[in-house]
Amino acid sequence: NAGVTQTPKFQVLKTGQSMTLQCAQDMNHNSMYWYRQDPGMGLRLIYYSASEGTTDKGEVPNGYNVSRLNKREFSLRLESAAPSQTSVYFCASSALRQAAFFGQGTRLTVV
Amino acid sequence: GQQVMQIPQYQHVQEGEDFTTYCNSSTTLSNIQWYKQRPGGHPVFLIQLVKSGEVKKQKRLTFQFGEAKKNSSLHITATQTTDVGTYFCAGPGEYGNKLVFGAGTILRVKS
Numbered sequence: 318n319a320g321v322t323q324t325p326k327f328q329v330l331k332t333g334q335s336m337t338l339q340c341a342q343d344m345n346h347n348s349m350y351w352y353r354q355d356p357g358m359g360l361r362l363i364y365y366s367a368s369e370g371t372t373d374k375g376e377v378p379n380g381y382n383v384s385r386l387n388k389r390e391f392s393l394r395l396e397s398a399a400p401s402q403t404s405v406y407f408c409a410s411s412a413l414r415q416a417a418f419f420g421q422g423t424r425l426t427v428v
Numbered sequence: 429g430q431q432v433m434q435i436p437q438y439q440h441v442q443e444g445e446d447f448t449t450y451c452n453s454s455t456t457l458s459n460i461q462w463y464k465q466r467p468g469g470h471p472v473f474l475i476q477l478v479k480s481g482e483v484k485k486q487k488r489l490t491f492q493f494g495e496a497k498k499n500s501s502l503h504i505t506a507t508q509t510t511d512v513g514t515y516f517c518a519g520p521g522e523y524g525n526k527l528v529f530g531a532g533t534i535l536r537v538k539s
Binding site for chain 1: 434437458459461463470471472473476516518520525526527528529530531532
């Protein structure tokens with residue numbers, strides 16, 4: 318039972334490069350989330366998707382785009398990476414108002 | 429928008445001492461969830477509280493939901509080194525969808 322799978326686990330980008338973080342869940346959850354975690358800042362919501370075909374901005378959406386490809390997959394794209402986007406990124410999924418299950422995280426460094 | 433505040437930010441205790449972290453929301457919550465994140469790991473769901481004044485226990489951990497459903501606490505009795513990590517509270521957004529996290533309390537335990 319895989320749960321929430323994120324790829325890649327680690328990535329180093331140069332400023333201005335683009336990349337897509339992939340996330341897939343096998344728990345048939347409607348809700349999916351992307352968070353970033355920085356020291357002392359907790360988990361800040363980047364984007365949220367309540368169901369296939371819908372997305373909504375969170376606290377810190379600038380510089381990111383998302384795509385809810387289907388019920389299982391929710392990807393996060395950085396079009397032009399900046400050093401301020403160096404962080405640990407977590408994807409999560411949940412049923413409405415139920416526990417969220419997190420992926421292992423992606424450690425991204427932008428140099 | 430909704431804000432979830434958590435205190436203290438950091439606590440360092442001697443093994444065997446008790447520990448408490450507090451969570452306060454700017455709005456009334458339909459439920460509150462607690463998560464634990466071990467160093468280098470991802471957040472893992474601990475428990476959800478739904479009812480006003482609810483108290484739940486998991487071994488040495490006691491969770492409370494305030495009467496007004498705007499605050500919550502997690503109390504650990506007789507901490508052990510295995511309790512080390514960051515404890516987060518989280519509440520649903522205004523329409524019961526987005527999951528908003530507090531900044532977390534980092535617990536360190538001296539043996």
